[in-house]
Amino acid sequence: MTNLRARRYCCSKALLAITFGLGMALAAPAAADSDSVIKVLANDGWTGPAATAIAIGQHICSDIADGVEPKDAAFFYSAAATNLCRH
Numbered sequence: 001m002t003n004l005r006a007r008r009y010c011c012s013k014a015l016l017a018i019t020f021g022l023g024m025a026l027a028a029p030a031a032a033d034s035d036s037v038i039k040v041l042a043n044d045g046w047t048g049p050a051a052t053a054i055a056i057g058q059h060i061c062s063d064i065a066d067g068v069e070p071k072d073a074a075f076f077y078s079a080a081a082t083n084l085c086r087h
Contacts, residue, residue, distance in 0.1 A: 037057050038050050046053070064070060 034050070034054050038053060041048075041053055068076075
């Protein structure tokens with residue numbers, strides 16, 4: 001994977017995570033299931049693999065369970081995009 005391609009992949013995963021996290025934090029309560037997550041993402045124009053979305057979503061759920069506030073998603077995205085995605 002080229003450096004630019006790796007950066008784009010990393011940043012696109014981070015962007016998916018922030019979009020998913022903010023969407024789930026701000027959305028009305030709904031059933032917690034994979035199909036609902038994929039539907040929300042697809043309605044917002046995301047076309048990536050469902051397995052990736054579910055894996056990232058489950059990671060976000062773990063972060064929230066560990067005390068990470070959904071409102072901090074932008075901070076974490078920025079830090080990752082700036083410091084991790086360039087490597």
